[in-house]
Amino acid sequence: MSALTTGELAARTPHPHVALVDLLDRVLAGGVVIAGDVTLSIADVELVRISLRALVHSVTGGIAAHDGFLPTAPT
Amino acid sequence: MSPPAGATWVYALSGRLGQAGLDGLDGLDGLRGIGGGQVRALTSGPLTAVVESVDPGLFSAEKLQDRLTDPADLELVARRHHDVVVAVAALGAALPFRLATVYLSDERVRTLLSERCDEFCQALGWLADRTECGVKAWADAEALNRARTAQPSARNPGGRTARPGRADHSGAAYLARRRAELAARAEGQRLAARCGEEIHASLVPLAAASRLHPLHDTRATGETGLQVLNAAYLIDSASLPAFAESARTVAARAGACEVAVTGPWPAYSFADQPDA
Structure with missing residues (x-):
């Protein structure tokens, strides 16, 4: 799974233009937080966030300073 | 186990x-x-x-x-x-x-x-019937500071004027210049932060709720400018285009050099605060 390149991912995902940094702000720090049976603790998530900050930039090639509207609007 | x-x-x-x-x-x-x-x-x-x-x-x-x-x-x-x-x-x-x-x-x-x-x-x-809209803004701290010092204000009627004369190479002059540089940088950063606060303050009344995300470090991306706002707003789905337009308008008025509006997002940033 980790052998996928970013390009391959973009080809497979419906919303490849959603910037990864923006997505991570939301999926790692947003959403309903419930103590599931197996969850990353908040501390773990913070660690992931911190250790990824630089990596994310290398994956996405930096923050794209342009608007990103998803094709499908939640109704 | x-x-x-x-x-x-x-x-x-x-x-x-x-x-x-x-x-x-x-x-x-x-x-x-x-x-x-x-x-x-x-x-x-x-x-x-x-x-x-x-x-x-x-x-x-x-x-x-x-x-x-x-x-x-x-x-x-x-x-x-x-x-x-x-x-x-x-x-x-x-x-x-x-x-x-x-x-x-x-x-x-x-x-x-x-x-x-x-x-x-x-x-x-x-x-x-609500959706999440992301607004990010960047500011050029130096440019904001230059604009401010060039603009005469009540506190500083003549603007800041450079004193003509021979270049002073003494240690005291060096330290004075260095202090002025640091002060200018701090002032630029203060103005940049205020730019972000201004944009946010203008958008909050237009949204049902808002949330500030951590600012992205633009030094890591090699971008010019400083990110001054990385926020999410919960708005009526129908008002998304109008909200995006407002965001661009207030960002320009606040002196941002770049603004990016993203969405509609599922309400990630508001899933845990129904009372906000």
Whole structure:
């Protein structure tokens, strides 16, 4: 799974233009937080966030300073 | 310890999905979940959790930690999670779950739905017909400071004027110049921060709720400018274009050098604060 390149991912995902940094702000720090049976603790998530900050930039090639509207609007 | 028998990844909650809703999910041809399996609807009372059965061996806390620390794997997991959440949000109000919320059985998820039914229903009602809009803004701290010093103000009527004369190479003059540089930089950063605050303050009254995300470090990206705002706003879905336009207008007025509006997003940033 980790052998996928970013390009391959973009080809497979419906919303490849959603910037990864923006997505991570939301999926790692947003959403309903419930103590599931197996969850990353908040501390773990913070660690992931911190250790990824630089990596994310290398994956996405930096923050794209342009608007990103998803094709499908939640109704 | 023997490995658990099953694992259920939770993507999002929505109101009870009827057959039309299930068809909508089935319509996601080729969209695989995190583990490559079929995304399912799991209903209890008025609520439906959208879930996927995943291999418990691959989704233990340790494995998750490893996988999410690998950038390629993290991106894959985050994007697949997002794709499903977007699909659910397209069917109606949806409460996205934090990435990597995994239960050991469907039954445990049903228990969660029934135990916290009132709370979830209230949150879904609050999010109905609303969507999340992201606004990011960047400012050029130096340019803001130059603009300010060039502009005569009541406190500084003549503006800041350079004193002509021979260049002074003494140590005292060096220190004075250095102090002035540092003061100018601090002032520029203060002005940049105020730019972000101004934009945010203008947008808050237009939104049902707002949330500030940590600023991205633009030094890591080699971008010019300083990110001064990285915020999410919960707005009426119908007002998204008008809100985006307002964001661009207030950002320009506040002196931002760049602004980016993103969305509509599922309400990730507001899933946990129904009272905001």
